[in-house]
Amino acid sequence: MDGTNTLSFESKLQQLLDRVDNGIDKSEGSIIYDALAPIAMQLWIEESKFRSILEQAFAVTAEGRFLDLIAKDYGLERTPAAAAMVELAFTGIVNAVIPDGTSVGIENSDISFATIGDAVIGSGGRTTVMARCKQAGAIGNVNADTIRLLFDPVKDIWTVNNSRPASGGLNQEPDEALRGRILYQKRNPEHGGTESDYKRWALSVTGVTYAEALNCNRGLGTVDVVVGADADIERVCGEVRRLIELKKPLGVDVIVKPVIPELMTVKAKVVGLSESAAKNAVYGYLRTVDIGGTIYLSKIVAALITAGAADAVILLPKENLQLPIDRSLQAEVIIV
Structure with missing residues (x-):
């Protein structure tokens, strides 16, 4: 049922009134008007419900669990949420052990990460270890230089930090993405x-x-x-x-x-913005570049200016970069 052809409550009420003999008072407030108004309202409500139910039968309009049911007809399932991963750098006394599952987090935030596997501080007083966010979803894709808290105090471990943003955190597949996969199968x-x-x-x-x-x-x-x-x-x-x-x-x-990661260095000279804030601004833009997409230098500058930089010059790369259709961007950002 096309919503454009659905009568409003007022139109339905008028339809009912039109069936009443013109010799009877049908003006607003009359007995017949007051008697038919609730009926027209209920008819309108029921039709709206029916229209909503009917729309759930088609992939182009279905939502939520109804879209999941349509997906199952095509052998598809909604992709579940995934937790973000991040590389952490720990400093401390040489040979100090960081146990598997050590909890770290962010100041003034409930987001926390747990290390994966044991790690040992090396001869330089430093080591790196991967960690997984304890909360599934994009919420775990935190910015660089934000994970600084040791929730589980570890003997002889001094600091923790993430020099790169966390990545891979994925919310449950949204309706539009699942709808796109269903329609691709159908078409x-x-x-x-x-x-x-x-x-x-x-x-x-x-x-x-x-x-x-x-x-x-x-x-x-x-x-x-x-x-x-x-x-x-x-x-x-x-x-x-x-x-x-x-x-x-x-x-x-x-x-x-x-998809093959395309390694690239983005080097920028920035005025009026801290190094960490500038890095996060650049990484924020680069995360929007899809597989096979184009990295525009002007958009990197725009991201920095929007973040509060007084001026910005991109030193590397020298020109816009078009990724091949089998490449995704994996960039290192350097701010000078």
Whole structure:
């Protein structure tokens, strides 16, 4: 039922009044008007409910659990939330041990991280160890130089810090992303092994956020499927590989590989902004660059100015950078 054709409460009431003999007083406040008004209101409410229920039957309008049910019809599932990861640098006395699961956090925040595996302070009085956010979701993608608190005091350990932002924190797949995967399945039926088929098969795997098929990339009869995922990429690639092996035409040599990190150094001269604030501003922009996207120097400068810099000059790279369709950005930011 198209919402544009749905009558308003007033229109429904008028329809009911039009069925009453004109010889009877139908003006507002009359007996017949007051008797029909609640009926018109209830009819309007029930129709609105029916329209809402009907919209949940279609992928383009369904939401929440109803969209999940439609996804199941196509063998899809909503990608669950994932926890952010971060590299932490600890300082302390040489040979001091940082136990697995050591809790660290951020001042004036409930966000906390736990180290993964034991670590030992090296000869330079420093060591690094990976940590996972205790709260799943994008909330764990904290800025650089923010994790400074040791919640679990460890003997002979002095400081902790993260020189780079935490990454990989992923909220539960939103409706629009799941809807996009469903509609891609609906609108791209299988054709026996075309490029769109390989992309279709890859996107049907829970956790895949990006997929591209490169036909004949290694010669005739070969297909390279590039897969992106916000978490657990090796497991996701494995599932894509198993699915494609079941569906691909005989004789086709298929490789499934993760998106390749494109290493890049961003070096900027900034006036009027602290180093940590400038780094976070640049990283904030770079996180918006998608796989195969373009890094614009002007947008880096704009991000710094917006963050409060009086002036900014990008020293590296020298020009805008277009990422290939199988590359994601992994940048190091240097502020001078």
